[in-house]
Amino acid sequence: xxxxxxxxxxHRMAALxxxxxxxxxxxxxxxxxxxxxxxxxxxxxxxxxxxRDDPVFSTIPGxxxxxxxxxxxxxxxxxxxxxxxxxxPKIEGDVPEAIRQIEHWVQTIExxxxxxxxxxxxxxxxxxxxxxxxxxxxxxxxxxxxxxTEYEV
Numbered sequence: 237x238x239x240x241x242x243x244x245x246x247h248r249m250a251a252l253x254x255x256x257x258x259x260x261x262x263x264x265x266x267x268x269x270x271x272x273x274x275x276x277x278x279x280x281x282x283x284x285x286x287x288r289d290d291p292v293f294s295t296i297p298g299x300x301x302x303x304x305x306x307x308x309x310x311x312x313x314x315x316x317x318x319x320x321x322x323x324x325p326k327i328e329g330d331v332p333e334a335i336r337q338i339e340h341w342v343q344t345i346e347x348x349x350x351x352x353x354x355x356x357x358x359x360x361x362x363x364x365x366x367x368x369x370x371x372x373x374x375x376x377x378x379x380x381x382x383x384x385t386e387y388e389v
Contacts, residue, residue, distance in 0.1 A: 237278065237291070237292075237293060237318055238289055238290065238291055239279055239282050239283065239289045239387060240387075241291075242275040242276075242278050242279045242282070243275075243279060243387060245271065245272070245275045246272050246275045246276055246279070246378065249268040249269075249271045249272035249275070250268075250272050250375070252264075252268045253265055253268035253269055253272065256268065258364040258367075258368070259359060259361065259364060262352065262359045262364075263353060265364075266345075266348065266349070266352065266353060266359075266367065267353075269345055269367055269371050270342075270345050270346065270349065272371070272374075273341070273342045273345055273370075273371060273374045274319065274320070274321065274342060276338065276342075276374050276375070276377070276378040276381070277319060277322065277335075277338050277339070277342055277374075278318050278319055279378065279381055279382075279387075280334065280335055280338055280377065280378070280381040281319065281327065281335065283381055283382075283385055283387075284332060284335065284381075286316075286327060286331065286335070287316050287317060287318065287319070288315075288316075288317065290317075291303065292312075292314065292317065293318070294317040294318040294319075294320065295311065297316075297317075297320075297324060297325035298313055298314065298315065298316075298317075298325070299311055299312075299313060299314075300312050300313075300314045300317050302314075321346060322339045322342050322343050322346065323339075323343075327339075334377055334380060334381070337373070337377055338374060338377050341370040341371075341373040341374045341377070342370070342374060344366065344367075344369075344370035345367050345370045345371065345374075348363055348366070348367060
């Protein structure tokens with residue numbers, strides 16, 4: 237995806253999650269938190285030149301949906317693109333510490349996905365607090381990633 241598309245998602249998801257009750261609406265609140273965080277991660281990767289800022293959509297690592305000249309879409313094998321989850325695909329090599337920090341905080345949020353969303357663990361205030369703290373850290377790094385770019389607010 238393009239940086240501008242990721243930015244739009246971050247802002248929309250952050251605004252939506254602010255209107256939700258984290259415990260009463262946990263599943264929606266959690267997904268908006270995780271979606272916004274993953275889009276922050278992709279913005280940072282694009283802006284640092286680690287992944288491409290282009291108008292294709294990653295479906296699985298290495299496979300992208302690309303608009304064709306006739307307006308239709310087709311799957312194409314390409315290199316590293318948008319990351320769906322930290323580690324999928326894995327970003328290897330010499331990666332700036334800021335990216336590793338974003339990965340850490342997004343993983344902190346993702347840690348609650350399977351037990352609380354797919355499993356039967358009931359989210360608690362402690363779960364919400366940990367996700368809130370991680371999201372705040374992600375958003376701090378988001379501001380840092382945008383600093384000095386055409387996207388700085």
